[in-house]
Amino acid sequence: MGLLQRFARPEYRLGREGEGEGADPEPERQFDAAATQAAPPPVGEPLAVPVKSSVQEGGDGVNSTASSAPDVHAGQQQPAQPIARALKVIAFANQKGGVAKTTTTLNLAVAFAEAGHRVLAIDMDPQGNLTMSQGIDPDTVEKSMYHVLVDGMPIRDVIRKREIDVACASIDLAGAEIAMSMKIGRERSLEKALKAVREDYDFVCIDTPPSLGLLTINALTAADKVIVPVQCEYLSMRGLIQLQNTLSMIREELNPDVEIEGILPTLVDTRTVHAKEAIEILEENFGDRVFATRIRKTIRFAEAPVKGTSVLKYDPEGTAAESYRDLAKEVLENGR
Numbered sequence: 001m002g003l004l005q006r007f008a009r010p011e012y013r014l015g016r017e018g019e020g021e022g023a024d025p026e027p028e029r030q031f032d033a034a035a036t037q038a039a040p041p042p043v044g045e046p047l048a049v050p051v052k053s054s055v056q057e058g059g060d061g062v063n064s065t066a067s068s069a070p071d072v073h074a075g076q077q078q079p080a081q082p083i084a085r086a087l088k089v090i091a092f093a094n095q096k097g098g099v100a101k102t103t104t105t106l107n108l109a110v111a112f113a114e115a116g117h118r119v120l121a122i123d124m125d126p127q128g129n130l131t132m133s134q135g136i137d138p139d140t141v142e143k144s145m146y147h148v149l150v151d152g153m154p155i156r157d158v159i160r161k162r163e164i165d166v167a168c169a170s171i172d173l174a175g176a177e178i179a180m181s182m183k184i185g186r187e188r189s190l191e192k193a194l195k196a197v198r199e200d201y202d203f204v205c206i207d208t209p210p211s212l213g214l215l216t217i218n219a220l221t222a223a224d225k226v227i228v229p230v231q232c233e234y235l236s237m238r239g240l241i242q243l244q245n246t247l248s249m250i251r252e253e254l255n256p257d258v259e260i261e262g263i264l265p266t267l268v269d270t271r272t273v274h275a276k277e278a279i280e281i282l283e284e285n286f287g288d289r290v291f292a293t294r295i296r297k298t299i300r301f302a303e304a305p306v307k308g309t310s311v312l313k314y315d316p317e318g319t320a321a322e323s324y325r326d327l328a329k330e331v332l333e334n335g336r
């Protein structure tokens with residue numbers, strides 16, 4: 001799996017070494033044996049085809065050549081069928097504010113990107129914190145998710161390239177729920193918008209506002225999975241049950257397949273008994289749906305957004321960055 005050698009961290013070698021035909025020593029090889037196998041890799045497996053960032057030019061779609069002959073370029077015709085790569089859309093939701101939804105959306109998105117995946121992060125919160133945390137001022141954003149959701153603007157028009165691609169929010173988004181409420185198919189505006197970019201990404205990470213209104217419903221309707229960050233200091237089981245009820249409704253009416261990928265204990269202060277107890281309560285109630293990764297409380301998470309970066313870029317070697325890499329690894333290993 002030569003492609004994997006580009007990964008910043010050896011732990012991201014999730015594919016079993018020596019399995020299949022992947023034992024290629026060349027680090028920058030553009031083609032991979034697995035790419036020619038009949039079954040497409042599930043998302044979460046290391047990519048079996050080049051990612052855009054590794055193929056500097058003309059990367060799109062030039063990925064199905066037999067890997068045993070990586071030097072065969074122009075002359076050989078590609079097999080007709082493109083390699084299907086399943087996109088995984090993850091919404092980050094909890095109607096409570098301050099539980100690290102935005103922090104988790106950004107840092108997990110960047111951890112996926114670091115692992116070689118193509119990632120889009122979507123800011124569905126009118127507060128625009130995700131947008132800001134990539135150094136973009138929502139007050140100066142002219143085309144935002146508002147226009148995508150309300151006016152049907154192509155989502156590509158509101159994407160800016162930063163550490164990951166970001167579909168920006170602006171303050172207008174606060175009016176989107178009311179404006180959308182008049183539309184037919186108002187719950188599906190985001191799902192519809194995403195159709196145009198499904199081939200471009202491996203992961204779409206959607207940050208949601210602290211409510212279960214139409215913006216969050218759009219996110220849950222477009223999502224395959226939901227990650228629920230929970231602040232362990234002020235754990236609110238009632239809040240989680242409410243979220244579960246909303247998800248049940250979404251499943252019945254709009255998106256039968258959406259599932260909780262995991263519940264993530266955040267802002268964990270391991271020195272306190274309270275935090276330990278809170279995690280125990282979570283595990284008693286949600287069992288193995290609670291991620292093994294815990295995100296500890298550290299000032300780094302407050303410092304990084306001020307610099308307009310993820311914590312992975314701000315303090316790459318720190319434990320904060322490490323914890324989101326661990327989370328990425330967990331999600332990738334669960335990959336379905």
Ligand code: ADP
Pocket residue numbers: 096097098099100101102103104129210266267268295296297298299300301302303305
């Ligand atoms: P939400 O999106 O759920 O409202 P945020 O991601 O904006 O929550 O986080 C709320 C605040 O907590 C922010 O100031 C953020 O920097 C901070 N924060 C997030 N995660 C941590 C952490 N693990 N340790 C310390 N502060 C954190």
Ligand code: MG
Pocket residue numbers: 101102103125129207208209
């Ligand atoms: Mg937020």
